Amino acid sequence: MTLILKDVTLNVGAETHIYPTSVELAEHGFNILLGTTLAGKTTLMQLMAGLVKPTSGEVWFDGKNVTGVPVQKRNVSMVHQQFINYPNMTVFENIASPLRVVGMERSKLQKRVEHIAELLKMTPMLGRKPNELSGGQQQRTALARALVKDADLVLLDEPLANLDFKLREELREELPKMFEHRGCCVVYATTEPMESLLLGGHTASLHEGRITQFGETEKIYRKPADLKSARVFSDPPINTASVSKKGARIVLNDEVSWQIHERYKDLADGPYTLGIRPHHISPVKSTEENVHIEGKILVTELSGSESTIHFDIGDQAWVSQSLGIHPFELGARKSFYIQTDKCLFFDISEQLVAA
Amino acid sequence: MATKTTNQKAWLFVIPVVLLVAFNAVIPLMTVVNYSVQETFGDNVFFWEGVKWFEQVLQSERFHAALGRQLVFTSIILLVEIPLGIAVALTMPRKGPWVSVCLVLMALPLLIPWNVVGSMWNIFALPETGLLGKGLNVLGFDYNFTRQPLAAWFTTILMDVWHWTSLVVLLAYAGLCSIPDAFYQAAKIDGAGRWAIFRFIQLPKMKRVLTIAILLRFMDSFMIYTEPFVLTGGGPGNTTTFLSIDLVKVALGQFDLGPAAAMSLIYFLIVLLVCWVFYTLMMKDEVE
CATH class of the missing domain: 3.40.50.300 (P-loop containing nucleotide triphosphate hydrolases)
Incomplete structure (x- = not known):
């Protein structure tokens, strides 16, 4: 039925x-x-x-x-x-x-x-x-x-x-x-x-x-399937940014770019919207593959064993959610690490092209 | 354990209320009590009479008759206005531009002063010239509220229904509006009919406001004075002489201050008692 x-x-x-x-x-x-x-x-x-x-x-x-x-x-x-x-x-x-x-x-x-x-x-x-x-x-x-x-x-x-x-x-x-x-x-x-x-x-x-x-x-x-679905299905909200793929690198801005993970190597060159869930960004480095990014701390929410940290990456705010207590001071510049194998890539029409 | 500091200054905060209640309730009431147990011939000369006036009033057939008329009147008013008010409230729209139109129309009669309502209906019901009176006579009804007791009662009740049903409507409507849509959906899903929705959702949800409506309508109609006084003056004969009209006749017409005071107190106690009984009965479930 x-x-x-x-x-x-x-x-x-x-x-x-x-x-x-x-x-x-x-x-x-x-x-x-x-x-x-x-x-x-x-x-x-x-x-x-x-x-x-x-x-x-x-x-x-x-x-x-x-x-x-x-x-x-x-x-x-x-x-x-x-x-x-x-x-x-x-x-x-x-x-x-x-x-x-x-x-x-x-x-x-x-x-x-x-x-x-x-x-x-x-x-x-x-x-x-x-x-x-x-x-x-x-x-x-x-x-x-x-x-x-x-x-x-x-x-x-x-x-x-x-x-x-x-x-x-x-x-x-x-x-x-x-x-x-x-x-x-x-x-x-x-x-x-x-x-x-x-x-x-x-x-x-x-x-x-x-x-x-x-x-x-x-x-x-x-x-x-698309950016909207990803947004609906993420709490705290999924982090997004405009990136472009040039050759084997993903370029976020002048300072930050990284070697594309081999999972996404078939991706064509061009502009994309990167989606990355908050728990795939951490203030602690886990592997050598992690990409380092710096951000200014906006809000830190500590809940028992978890830290939710909102930080400014220049043109927008991102959220990191990770285990452990990280009582960062407001306004301080801190390092965060992105797991490059957990990215979602959406094309200009916001459809998912690689995950 | 720390000892509490004793401080009598708090009484100062109570003084305004004490004064207010004293001047607008206790002192007038005690004056009435004073009159009710004494006889006076003016010049501030009083003679102690004990409970004589109370006995006289309670045994007088005139009082019984007025009380009887009052009870019949109030019962009819409640029996007509409460169901009618609920029925009107049920038919009023819950959304849209008509809501405010309906509310204003409903509120209109409530804004008109009592004596104006009385005069309006007097003119409206005059058998030779009034729209209602003339109209009924043209239609073949022998109608003259200044001569026929039944016509006088009919007009008085119709006037009160016109003036005060709106109050019940507005209260019931407020009660209905506070019911979330989900209740109606749930009832629809259960397959409940119109009557079941009214009986098991709307009526129980309106219970509180209806209690207030019944209490207000009881008190107001039990103490009604101005409208019937202007409309019929208590007549023809004594047929629409309700308690308050009778009281004024005794107090100001005959200037029997003692019996009038005793009657006032009895009247007051009846209103108080009935309200208390009503309230206790209707709120019984809520307190558990």
């Missing part, structure tokens, strides 16, 4: 919210929509669910054209970023609500709700009302409501964004397990590249109403 979007667009008034989008979601594992706020993740989900009718294009599910079929007539469940539960029903009634609508038999319903509650560790809370629960428990209730009916399509719209760190980690681990043996198509929206990597499956990177790339999460991370 899978969902296919064929040239789906959405215009609201004169504004285009979704540009022509075609994608065939994976049947197993999570389909992650990765993008910043306002990239169109929620809108895309609403289109998939049938909450919103596309302006043009078709939505196919399980081999059937379901364009324009309202959500009530499709077997969909959704979890939102806010904790959405019926305020004056108990947790039990909340979880049972989708089953009540289809008129499930009492004893069967009771069993099912209890089973799901057990799975989500909500059994002791069944008699309570949503406003007597913590945020995590409220979201578990909402998740239980989504899980209790055997939906064909499950949409999780940043379900963990409003939870505290510990709960988020816990639920992030549990979520894929819950869906493991269900034959449903799962879509998960997030703004965090880390979350996307941790959940695995497939990822679609979204930028301003367009899917810039779709494929296995790992592959998208390793080989972003």
